[in-house]
Amino acid sequence: MTVKDIGPQPQAFDLEAATRENTHYRSVAWSGRYLQVTLMSIPVGADIGLEMHPETDQFLRLDAGSGRAQMGPAKDQLSFNCEVSDGWCILIPAGTWHNVTNTGDVPMQVYAVYAPAHHKPGKVQPTAADAEADTDDEPADWSVQPAGTRADQHV
Template sequence: MTIKDIGPEPQSFDLEKATLENSNYRAVAWSGKYLQLTLMSIPAGEDIGLEAHPETDQFLRLDAGRGRVQMGRTKDQLDFDREVEDGWAIFVPAGTWHNVTNIGDEPLQLYAVYAPVHHAPGKVHETAADAERDEDSGDDEPPSWSVQPVRQPSDKHA
């Protein structure tokens, strides 16, 4: 199932099917004016990467696999530590350091909702390295029509 990000237009699709069929590290499925949906697949033994989004709240839901979520106020104090699996939700408040690690034997299939919009519409990253390269080069910026905080501090990565 291929989802085409049509921007801030009405959209409907089988989210669970799209999430389970996604094999990319991250694929932007829908970009609205205020929030965005991405599909993610994290290979066994890998993680999303420790990061914090100063002005972005996140909601993540697992549709397959087993993971470990860690969160905290600083990158050195991740005092929230839980195992999660299919059906679990993760809520990441803006500014919170967080990471999700695949602790299972199969890909960790999940989707993430960002508010405000965080990535370029329709952007697909096959691997985490591709995502990092695009972020470093500035090739993964929110669209000009999305509503962004007045002051947009940079994300933090460990």
């Protein structure tokens, strides 16, 4: 199933099927003015990457696989540690350091909802290395972003 990001237009698709079938590290499925939906596939033993979005809340849901969600107030203080699996959600408040690691034996299939939008509409990043090297991954000009946006932090 291929989902095309049509921007802030009405859209409907089978989110669970699209998430399970996605083979890319990150694929932006829909971009609105105030939020965004991305699909992610995390290989066995890999992780999303320790990061902190100062002004972006996130909702993650696992549709396949299992992992460990870690969160905390600082990158070296990940006091929240929870095993997660198919059907679980992970709620990440803005300003919280977080990472999700695939601890299972199959790719971890995740969808993420960002508020506000966080990536370039329609962006596809096949691997985590591609995402890290991507210098053209900013939200659309028409998305509503907080005034005085602070930069994300990654380890």
